[in-house]
Amino acid sequence: MSSLKKIAAPSWLRALGSEELPALISANGRSYRHLRTFKHDFFAATGLYEGPAGRVVLKMSRGAPASGLPLGLVGGFLARHEADMLRLAGSVGGVPRLVGRWGVTGIVREYIEGRSLARTDVPNEEFFPNLERILRGLHALGAAVVDLEKPENVLLGEDGRPYLIDFQIAWHLPVNRGGATWAARWFLRVLQESDRYHLLKLWRRLRPDQLSAEEYARSARAPFWIRWHRAVFGPLTRLRREILVRLGARPTAHGRSPG
Numbered sequence: 001m002s003s004l005k006k007i008a009a010p011s012w013l014r015a016l017g018s019e020e021l022p023a024l025i026s027a028n029g030r031s032y033r034h035l036r037t038f039k040h041d042f043f044a045a046t047g048l049y050e051g052p053a054g055r056v057v058l059k060m061s062r063g064a065p066a067s068g069l070p071l072g073l074v075g076g077f078l079a080r081h082e083a084d085m086l087r088l089a090g091s092v093g094g095v096p097r098l099v100g101r102w103g104v105t106g107i108v109r110e111y112i113e114g115r116s117l118a119r120t121d122v123p124n125e126e127f128f129p130n131l132e133r134i135l136r137g138l139h140a141l142g143a144a145v146v147d148l149e150k151p152e153n154v155l156l157g158e159d160g161r162p163y164l165i166d167f168q169i170a171w172h173l174p175v176n177r178g179g180a181t182w183a184a185r186w187f188l189r190v191l192q193e194s195d196r197y198h199l200l201k202l203w204r205r206l207r208p209d210q211l212s213a214e215e216y217a218r219s220a221r222a223p224f225w226i227r228w229h230r231a232v233f234g235p236l237t238r239l240r241r242e243i244l245v246r247l248g249a250r251p252t253a254h255g256r257s258p259g
Contacts (some may be wrong), residue, residue, distance in 0.1 A: 017064030027100030027108035060248040075105035085167035092137035112259040116152035146189035
């Protein structure tokens with residue numbers, strides 16, 4: 001595990017404010033006790049729990065107010081959305097099983113032993129083909145991962161297989177909510193194409209020997225909307241990260257990722 005250089009973050013920069021993750025939780029009629037906290041930032045707090053039924057992960061979206069704004073409603077929406085995404089993806093291998101809900105802003109899901117994919121990793125021969133199959137399965141369900149750009153958003157399981165575990169900003173719009181409209185179908189295609197580009201980019205960085213010349217070229221050619229997003233929001237993102245590091249709300253190095 002990487003050592004983290006980090007000071008205590010102010011309570012307003014923590015998803016639960018001055019509170020910590022609960023010592024005990026229950027989901028699906030079973031109890032679990034807190035073992036350790038993986039991460040507690042502005043948007044969510046995530047921790048490892050254990051009980052007679054095994055280990056699970058509790059993720060609590062933002063519940064504390066910020067600058068007087070009651071963000072608990074947003075946290076509740078994000079938790080419901082992520083729970084729905086995990087239910088939708090239940091038929092796709094490489095995605096943790098939803099165990100249940102905890103309170104208004106919490107979800108409890110299966111724990112998968114592993115760590116975040118690192119930029120120095122050389123995954124086995126089947127890793128990226130398996131990751132591609134997971135992505136195709138999610139796309140076939142009318143979903144997009146959206147947050148596949150960084151290696152640390154992919155879990156490298158102890159079994160050597162890939163897993164996708166974070167669906168907080170994933171996209172899926174059911175037909176009965178407008179998902180069949182032209183605009184929704186166009187937006188989904190854009191997001192799914194972005195997923196495929198980011199997959200190829202990760203593939204090129206870590207296992208370029210597996211790509212054909214055409215795939216390698218595609219992996220280095222970002223769609224225009226991604227180039228536009230980088231140009232407009234890239235400097236703001238870097239500034240935000242620097243501010244959060246200085247405030248102690250973000251570590252200067254990445255450690256073990258919650259499975």
